[in-house]
Amino acid sequence: MKLKHFNLQLGCQFLKAFSDESRIRIVHLLFRNKEMCISDIELVLDFTQTKTSRHLIYLKNAGLVDSRKVDQWTYYSVKEEVSDFVEMIYKYLDKDQNLDKDLETYKTLYNNRELAVSRLHSRKWSFQD
Amino acid sequence: MKLKHFNLQLGCQFLKAFSDESRIRIVHLLFRNKEMCISDIELVLDFTQTKTSRHLIYLKNAGLVDSRKVDQWTYYSVKEEVSDFVEMIYKYLDKDQNLDKDLETYKTLYNNRELAVSRLHSRKWSFQD
DNA sequence: TGATTATATTCGTTAAAATGCATCTATAAA
DNA sequence: TTTATAGATGCATTTTAACGAATATAATCA
Secondary structure, eight states: OOOSSOOHHHHHHHHHHTTSHHHHHHHHHHHHHSOEEHHHHHHHHTOOHHHHHHHHHHHHHTTSEEEEEETTEEEEEEOGGGHHHHHHHHHHHTTOHHHHHHHHHHHHHHHTTOSHHHHHHHHHHHHHO | OOOSSOOHHHHHHHHHHTTSHHHHHHHHHHHHHSOEEHHHHHHHHTOOHHHHHHHHHHHHHTTSEEEEEETTEEEEEEOGGGHHHHHHHHHHHTTOHHHHHHHHHHHHHHHTTOSHHHHHHHHHHHHHO
């Protein structure tokens, strides 16, 4: 954690963000896959668009994630300043298999090129060629 | 953490327990002072009786604390099986000074013999003598 | 036994959180 | 320019959480 002004309220805010199972699963995906857009998270976790978008905005307001816009997609990622905190949390939560299943689902969809990020990555390849 | 069956739901339950500032302060006191009764926690944190009792029952149901009855007092303590988890949490939260203030308040009241636990301890001394 | 003290619980209120449906906006593609 | 897609948001609903006041219970003490 490289946060300059850490206090009880902020810690409480972070922990509140992790008090919801949906958000735990979302942040886990972001943490393992670097960045993801709303529609891909929807697909992997089988959440509605509203639910997914709202949780990501919540996480952004809580100071846990960043976002960047690429064409019509908004890619979210875990903020660098809180990566220590997030890593600490998942050191414990990772013992659960359901989180692994989410990663498996992600991989399958990614390999089948059903995710928006697949296209982003192949675009990167063509830039590199 | 020496929990045999740790899973996402349990982790979520633990984190939910820490999503409330009052509970963060309560568990902090228990963690640092080994065990405390409701009335002492009330005094130190300036909480009402109802509020204090309910949060402790919440924490007990969540599997984070144990309780033992001594005369008319109920002493609560952090469960041994989750002490690793709790320690991890406070490794981050301890950066906040407000938690220190609570400990100071405890010490002052303790030294002034205004806490029920003071009497419990002096009873222990007399047993040892 | 009656009074006191510590804690739990019942009842009711208020606030916050989670979520869906429908809609709006922005961007890209046809 | 129309159409399609991604994402945000307004509105409404349901659930959950936090909390106080009053009361019940249990144990101690005079």
